[in-house]
Amino acid sequence: MDEEGGAPRLNRYQLQSIEKSLFELTRKQKSQAVPVDLPVPAFWSSVGQLLHHLEMELAETIRDEGMSAKAQLKSRRLGIIRTCVSDLTRLRLNAFTQHAVLSNLLKSPQGDAMSVSASFQSLDWERHDPSERAYHSGVGHLVEKYKHEVSWNALLRGSTIEIPGAPEISGHAPLTEFTEQDEKVSAPTPAAVRTPQSGNWEDPEFDEEDRIRQMDGFPDRATGAAPAAPVGEAPAEEESGLRRILILQDLSEPIIAEDGSEITLTAGDVESCPTPIADNLIAAGLAEPAPL
CATH class of the missing domain: 1.20.58 (Methane Monooxygenase Hydroxylase; Chain G, domain 1)
Structure with a gap:
């Protein structure tokens, strides 16, 4: 060694x-x-x-x-x-x-x-x-x-300290504890259901005096009287329920048609409107007939 x-x-x-x-x-x-x-x-x-x-x-x-x-x-x-x-x-x-x-x-x-x-x-x-x-x-x-x-x-x-768990959250006591057993809890009646307003156009009721009063308010406008159609010949527009008119004055609010659609009318436009609406616009001096 x-x-x-x-x-x-x-x-x-x-x-x-x-x-x-x-x-x-x-x-x-x-x-x-x-x-x-x-x-x-x-x-x-x-x-x-x-x-x-x-x-x-x-x-x-x-x-x-x-x-x-x-x-x-x-x-x-x-x-x-x-x-x-x-x-x-x-x-x-x-x-x-x-x-x-x-x-x-x-x-x-x-x-x-x-x-x-x-x-x-x-x-x-x-x-x-x-x-x-x-x-x-x-x-x-x-x-x-x-x-x-x-x-x-x-x-x-970690240390030996025990972390306490989250406390249990108890719910509210049932309502049956505060009422008699033989009593019946009345359920609240539901509020009346409001029926939505129909979007169909409602033809305003005009009498002859209202028509004359509106015509006096616009003396320089046409009376709106449409020429009578020949006897025995029904216009094609009346058969379809529409009438062709010329808009003479802008309308501030749109007109609601029978199907619920809105029609905005401007002066100078030529529109085919339902006959009741066209008659009312012509009577009010806002439009005039515009036949083909």
Whole structure:
């Protein structure tokens, strides 16, 4: 065993195998988020023997040959291996730290390790260095201390204070509690339904005096007397119930026809209106016949 302990003294061929394993392990660890298994149990002790062996060879070469090309080549080889050791150490410590933090945060509040997600990869400590396991355990203790200081469980699951539920809202008592059983509650009678006013035109009743009075109010207008149709020939307009008239004055309000439609009359328009409406407009001096 060497002074640093952990691994037996290795020969030249075993040291070359450790050197190859060092580069291979660094390449694998760069692409993995979890720590990669070590190729030998006492890997870091073996790497220490490799570096010590290379330093001894370099010192002997410089003592015998000076800083020759061979010495420079060995010095460069030693520097590359040390750089690889530094990179591998950084990658593995990051992986162990991440694994320790995640495995601790995924535990239940009681610390039950069985509550960790099944998809989370556990570590086989037989394939890792004891110093790495001690580092992993130390990170776990620091995480536990942090969780205790910030009240981690209370932040995630809340305090133990019970929140009272919403009070039940009871409805009003039925009306039967305030009335006698033999009494009948009279229902209010619905209000009388108003019948909508009919939209049909109602012919105003005009007597002869009203007609003469309206004609006196417009002496300059035509009397509205339509020429009598020949006996035996009924106009086509009267057969259809319409009469063609010429509007002489604008009407401020539309006229409602028998079918309920509104007719807006403007001075100068020629309209075919129902005969009663046409007669009234002619009698009022607002229109005059306009036969074809």
